[in-house]
Amino acid sequence: MPLKLDPNLSDPDGAYDLLIAAHDGLDKAQSDALNARLILILANHIGDLDILSEALQAARAAG
Amino acid sequence: MTSTGNAVQANYDLAFDLYPYARVADQDACVRHPVVVVGGGPVGLTLALDLGRRGTPVVVLDDHAGPGQGSKAICFAKRTLDIAHRLGAAAPMMDKGIVWSRGRVFHGDGQLFQFDLQPEPGDRHPAFINLQQPYFEQAMVKAIRREQAAGAPIEIRGGNRVTGLEVRDDHARLEVDTPDGPYSLEADYLIACDGARSPLRKMMGLGFDGRVFEDNFLIADVRMSADFPTERWFWFQPPFKDSGQSALLHKQPDDVWRIDFQLGSDIVREVELQDDRVRARVDAMLSSQTGEVPAYDLVWTSIYRFQCRRMRQFRHGPVFFAGDSAHQVSPFGARGANSGVQDAENLAWKLDLVVKGKAGQPLLDSYHTERAFAADENILNSSRSTDFMTPKTDASRLFRDAVLDLAGRYAFARPLVNSGRLSVPCVYEAHHGFGPDDFDGPVKTRPGSACCDGPLGNGFLLDALTDGFTVLTLGQANLSVPGLAHLHIERPTAEVAARFLGDAPGAVYLIRPDHHILARWAETTPDAVLAAVARATGQEGFHAPEA
Incomplete structure (x- = not known):
């Protein structure tokens, strides 16, 4: 299964809101740590190294 | 030293005098x-x-x-x-030797998890x-x-x-x-x-060619009759004073314990090796477990850097x-x-x-x-362990700490914790001259791997292999090849069947003198076995390709 780069979230605004709200009250270091933990949890959920690798490339390409 | 001349000065004191100089x-x-x-x-x-x-x-x-x-x-x-x-x-x-199987990994004051390296059932030797x-x-x-x-x-x-x-x-x-x-x-x-x-x-x-790591590690071997279990204990960010980013405690024979402290890159070697400095660190570690400092002797201390x-x-x-x-x-x-x-x-x-x-x-x-x-496989594993234990960039440290924070709570993060991936034998690849693999058998015994042990009669399978090439046949396959040692196991034990046959009724394995599996077949001919031996011994124009 290839990496999905077409819209896949049923509620984009709600999802975005969740990500921002999770950082409420955190300083920069705490936010960075939260993001790292989140990435690890999602990477494990995906499980597939090819998809993870594609996602990393896509993220780097857009920056 | 038994040598008396000035020509060969000893660089170190001997543990054992095993082969004293004698004129020949x-x-x-x-x-x-x-x-x-x-x-x-x-x-x-x-x-x-x-x-x-x-x-x-x-x-x-x-x-x-x-x-x-x-x-x-x-x-x-x-x-x-x-x-x-x-x-x-x-x-x-x-x-x-001391047999051990359990390791514990700590982060600060808390235990993240433990692991058990259970011996394979029917093997003669433990994991370590x-x-x-x-x-x-x-x-x-x-x-x-x-x-x-x-x-x-x-x-x-x-x-x-x-x-x-x-x-x-x-x-x-x-x-x-x-x-x-x-x-x-x-x-x-x-x-x-x-x-x-x-x-x-x-x-x-x-x-x-490769990387040199700048971190310094202090080894202190201490002798004490303390009541720590025979386990490998590894700390990330240990809670005891001046112990650096990581520490290790591991038991050896003779009531000696190996203690490792990661000291960082900016140290004065001679200062850190002074007995009182070493003792201060060891005291802090040992008292953190027992509440008091047990009596101990410093047996050996050393500071090392390492390379991959x-x-x-x-x-x-x-x-x-x-x-x-x-x-x-x-x-x-x-x-x-x-x-x-x-x-x-x-x-x-x-x-x-x-x-x-x-x-x-x-x-x-x-x-x-x-x-x-x-060596490349070992270097890769070792470099990855080192990068986890001593993160070199802010991002690397961020992910390392995130793994440690997650590992105490969620099982998924524990395999990501890397305090050293312990040695297992290398599996060589087909391009090294191994094969053919004409048998849909267990992965564990594919060509290139070191031959597994297992119970055989009153003994062990590995003992029945020779120092030369051995043809191992199991179950319904039975093939004798002129000039090669032959071991046939008509009715393999459950362990041997699981490792060499899977669900198949029979198989032929060709095993090298170093007990790595060279090739395997569901069934084959003596000529095919001899061809595999010839290929593996550099005959018939066989050339090992460059890595």
Whole structure:
């Protein structure tokens, strides 16, 4: 299964809101740590190294 | 030291006096030997013992008379014990060694998780024993003395320091210093097992490719009769004072405990090695467990940095490099001495066949191809462990800390915690000349892998394999090949069936002299088996490709 780069979230605004709200009250270091933990949890959920690798490339390409 | 002359000064105090200097007739004339090994450590001794048992004459030169003080390598893996057993050297190691299987990983005050390295059911040896390196060498020399008494052509010359080397196309010439003065000798094949600082490597002007890590680690071996369990304890960000970024506690025989502290890159070595500085750290660690400082002796202290790197080529004409002289890794995976012993066993049978004219030079080239591949695997594992334990960038530290934060709570993060990936034997690849794999069998016994053990009759499968090529047939497959040893297991035990057959009714395995599986078939012919042997021994135009 290839990496999905077409819209896949049923509620984009709600999802975005969740990500921002999770950082409420955190300083920069705490936010960075939260993001790292989140990435690890999602990477494990995906499980597939090819998809993870594609996602990393896509993220780097857009920056 | 028993040596009396000024020519060969000892660099260290001996743990055991195993091979004191004695004058030999060779010193009066330049004699050519088939194989000369330089360095009487675990690698050189394993190689000499293996060669001598096969009947190929070997001379070992060492500039001391035995192993130096200090535990050095302390963790010997199953594969190493299997090799030592095949060579008749394992019994004293198993008697003396400490069997351990459980590791605990801590982060600060809390335990993240524990792991258990359970022995495979039906295997002779456990996953690991802890044993100070001098005991390993002592057991090897004991086996060598027994083989010598039975006529094996092995000679160990202590107090013999190599001072000069000339490499020709078909031999090497050595200048050697002794308490009785210098002499020369020649070798058709010269094997440098002379350690990380290999003088032979320097004499040849050869270097390393790879990474050097700047972190300093303090080893403190302490003797105490404390009530810690026989487990490997590893701390990330230990809670005790001045212990650095990580710490390790591991039990050895003789009530000795190995303690490691990661000190960082910016230290003054001489200061950190002062007894009171070492004791302050050890006190803090030991009292954190028991609430008070137990009585202990400092047995050995050392500060080391490590490298993850190897020589580009392990073979240079008649000269071969094995063990630390060829490749170095961090100590956290027990991949140093264990991989060196596997180098030795990989080279021994090949040298034996070539010296006896039964195989060609390409077989010796395959030593580099296979063991450089193994070294790369060890270096990769070791580099990854090091990057986890000592993050080099902010992002790397961020993810490392995130893994540790998650691992206490969620099982998924525990396999990401890397305090050293412990040594397992290398599985060689088809492009190294292994195969064919014409059997849809278990992955564990695919060609390239080290042959598994398992119960066989009242003993063990590995004991029934020979020192040569062995055809192993199981179940309904039964094939005898002229000139090759044959082991047939009509009704394999459940363990052996699971490892070698899976659901199949029968299979044919071809096993190399170093007990790596060369090829396997559901069914085959004697000609196909002999063709695989010919390919593996450098006949029929076989050429090992470059790694």
